[in-house]
Amino acid sequence: EPEVTQTPSHQVTQMGQEVILRCVPISNHLYFYWYRQILGQKVEFLVSFYNNEISEKSEIFDDQFSVERPDGSNFTLKIRSTKLEDSAMYFCASRRGNSNQPQHFGDGTRLSIL
């Protein structure tokens, strides 16, 4: 069964550095999402992406964050200047275009900011 894949599984970065998290969504999916989960807390929506543009974003998704689908297969999340509070699990999800189809999630990237 096709699945969403995320790399790396664990990323350790110094505070202030840029980091790029990568996702390969399921191939025939059209909608793409990033979520994050700080340790011990709820899964939080960050951003949704459709037709090569951001369709919705949360308050968390400020100017330090950006997303891109550079080549039709990868979907990336960039954090420009990381802060300690960016440490979290980051999950990518994708879904087909049908109105009630579910999102499917990857297993996440654990981002640790030192």
Add this chain to the structure above:
Amino acid sequence: DAKTTQPTSMDCAEGRAANLPCNHSTISGNEYVYWYRQIHSQGPQYIIHGLKNNETNEMASLIITEDRKSSTLILPHATLRDTAVYYCIVRLELNYGGSQGNLIFGKGTKLSVKP
């Protein structure tokens, strides 16, 4: 999207049915009920969803009350590997009212399956 209420935790004996309730009393006509689970710190795993009819797949059954104000996820024969946090999420149909389909997760129900 409508809010949901779930018990914080539940226990279930291995091999027995696990019945996880969810209240969504403010659900609207265009909102679907979705169930996901999260095993340890893995990504949320889709289980099942429905609008008003009961649904069944290879993982679980979803029973939605006639007034749609509550639902129950049933795992018919729970195993130790079903120990997880289960999330009930109500979400607008994609593109209805501008919805982009993003999911709002609550704290879910921590299901512990015991031998």
